[in-house]
Amino acid sequence: DAGITQSPRHKVTETGxxxxxxxxxxxxxxxxxxxxxDPGHGLRLIHYSYGVKDTDKGEVSDGxxxxxxxxxxxxxxxxxxxSSQTSVYFCAISGMGASASVEQFFGPGTRLTVL
Amino acid sequence: GDSVTQMEGPVTLSEEAFLTINCTYxxxxxxxxxxxxxxxxxxxxxxxxxxxxxxxxxxxxFEATYRKETTSFHLEKGSVQxxxxxxxxxxxxxxxxxxxxxxxxxxxxxHP
Numbered sequence: 001d002a003g004i005t006q007s008p009r010h011k012v013t014e015t016g017x018x019x020x021x022x023x024x025x026x027x028x029x030x031x032x033x034x035x036x037x038d039p040g041h042g043l044r045l046i047h048y049s050y051g052v053k054d055t056d057k058g059e060v061s062d063g064x065x066x067x068x069x070x071x072x073x074x075x076x077x078x079x080x081x082x083s084s085q086t087s088v089y090f091c092a093i094s095g096m097g098a099s100a101s102v103e104q105f106f107g108p109g110t111r112l113t114v115l
Numbered sequence: 116g117d118s119v120t121q122m123e124g125p126v127t128l129s130e131e132a133f134l135t136i137n138c139t140y141x142x143x144x145x146x147x148x149x150x151x152x153x154x155x156x157x158x159x160x161x162x163x164x165x166x167x168x169x170x171x172x173x174x175x176x177f178e179a180t181y182r183k184e185t186t187s188f189h190l191e192k193g194s195v196q197x198x199x200x201x202x203x204x205x206x207x208x209x210x211x212x213x214x215x216x217x218x219x220x221x222x223x224x225x226h227p
Contacts, residue, residue: 043159044217044219045215056212094213106160
């Protein structure tokens with residue numbers, strides 16, 4: 001299995017508080033992604049990174065920011081959490097270049113509840 | 116933009132029954148197509164993939180054929196087992212950086 005960990009695995013927070021989720025990989029893969037999973041929507045891309053300090057927005061990026069200062073770590077930040085951001089968040093990695101045929105490996109997920 | 120539509124679930128089958136989960140897509144160009152599986156409490160795992168028209172992906176008894184003429188990538192298995200109970204996601208990758216577009220997922224429950 002690809003070496004991907006996410007922390008925390010579960011978090012409950014209150015509306016308006018900042019939250020940072022961490023994705024850590026030991027595979028030295030170049031590409032990293034953050035998705036959120038919600039019933040009826042499958043997984044939707046929030047942000048992705050194609051290298052250290054190189055990031056871009058996905059389809060549901062409003063209210064989220066990311067940072068990647070090292071190859072192995074990709075952080076997702078909710079600056080001011082809202083109840084609509086209650087979800088399960090998955091990190092994924094891909095390493096074989098920008099080819100569309102390349103598999104992504106997924107982390108175990110973080111369940112975030114915003115009260 | 117790209118989109119993926121999966122058949123509505125949940126799907127409930129008896130062990131050894133035949134499984135089909137329909138998936139159709141909309142994309143420009145020539146996307147790659149994937150089926151991912153998610154077991155309870157876990158992340159997604161790649162089940163199979165196809166990268167060009169008429170390719171057949173297969174793994175663990177599951178198969179899917181990339182049909183460009185019908186823009187479909189239906190998942191099939193001839194005889195399901197209880198251990199196949201999971202959520203199945205169809206996805207495509209058609210843009211740069213390998214970004215995936217997912218269908219909404221189909222919950223499969225197999226009873227003994």
